[in-house]
Amino acid sequence: MIGTSVALLVLGVLLAEPVSRALAAARWPARDPTGALLLWQAVGLAGGLAMLGAGLTFGLAPLGDSLPAAVARALALDRWPSELGLVHMLALVATAALAVRLFGVLGLACWRTLRARRRHRDLLDVLATPWPAMAGARVLDHPMPVAYCLPGPRSRLVISEGALATLAPDELAAVLAHERTHLRERHDLVVLPFVAWGATAPWVPGMARAQAAVATLVEMRADDVARAASGKAALAGALHRIGGGAAPQAGSDTATLASFSAAVSGRLHRLDAHPGRPPRPLLALPRLAALALIAVPTAVLLLP
Structure with a gap:
């Protein structure tokens, strides 16, 4: 093995x-955010599976010609296998440490996120009022035009009085369609693993860039749904009004201001460019690549 x-x-x-660095820098995902998100999920899952599988297969190599055979033999023994030397033991320990690191960071990120959302939701239920026009939505009494969603089993869609007063009806519809897409497609669950992946090895540029790339793609996906529902002009107007109103205030650091401005500008530029979907055969490529990335290391590990 x-x-x-x-x-x-x-x-x-x-x-x-x-691969992660190249995918983060690629331009084609702007034309097919859904396919790119599927590919990113496969890259993250296959990468973790390959790294853990490499250590496991090396550590158990003396016990069999395949991982299932080696694991079966190890479980059948009532003592530590004499075939496993120091190098193999170190490989197994390193693999266990990597698994603890990966799943520990993911679990910690989930716990912190759920705790922050619960506190945020409790505050919203006190400070905001239910919006009769939409179940689960809350109106925040604030003059700044703001709209966002708080995902989870008890999700909330929040819109400020400033946004209701500022947005035209079609712009408001575009904003609501955008936020409902985040909630319906659970984009929070798409981004969260990459938060943990980047935190596991922040010194690896590709892993660190994955989170930003995936976060950008979920915004593109929600923008595409909103554009289809309300039109390009309505979405562009909403981005100008909400984007400007929701920008960080004076006192924020320069990097935060630049990052926020670049994100809104990038979405507006993409909307103006209006990238069409690739031809159907090309749409299949990232989906097939994602399937292959998951299938190949799984088959290598599990086949006898």
């Missing part, structure tokens, strides 16, 4: 750095 271990290690390293 040494060859399998090396191949999985190479795959994991490639996905974590050059």
Whole structure:
């Protein structure tokens, strides 16, 4: 299984750095955000699976020609296998440490996110009033035009008095369609694993850029739904009004202001450019690539 271990290690390293960096810098995802999001999910899952599988197959290599056979033999023994030397033990310990790191960071990120959302939701239920026009929506008494959603089992869609007063009816419809897309498609669950992935190895540029790339793609996806529902002009007007109103206030650091401005400008530029969807055969490529990325390391690990 040494060859399998090396191949999985190479795959994991490639996905974590050059592949992730190239995908984050690619232009085609703007034309197919859904396909790009599926591919990103596959890259993250396959990368973690490959790295863990590499250590496991190397550590158990003396016990069999395949991982299922090696695991079955190890479980059948009532003592530590004499075939496993110090190097194999270190590989298994390193694999266990990596698994704890990956799942520990993900669990911590989930716990912190759920706790922050619960506090935010409790505050909203006190400070905001239900909006009769939409179930689950709250109106915040604030002059700044703001609209956002708080996902979860008890989701909230929040819109300020300033937004209701500022937005035209079609612009308001575009904003609501955008936020409802985030809630309906659970974009929070799409982004969260990449928050943990980037925090696991922040010194790896590709993994660090993955979170920003995925966060941008979910906004593109929601913009596409809003544009289809309300039209390009309505969405552009809403972005100008809400984007300007929701921008960080004086006192925010320069990096935050620049990042927010770049995000809104990028969405407006994409809307003006109006990138059409690729032809159907090209739409299939990222979906097939995502399927292959999941299937190949899984088959390598599980097949006898």
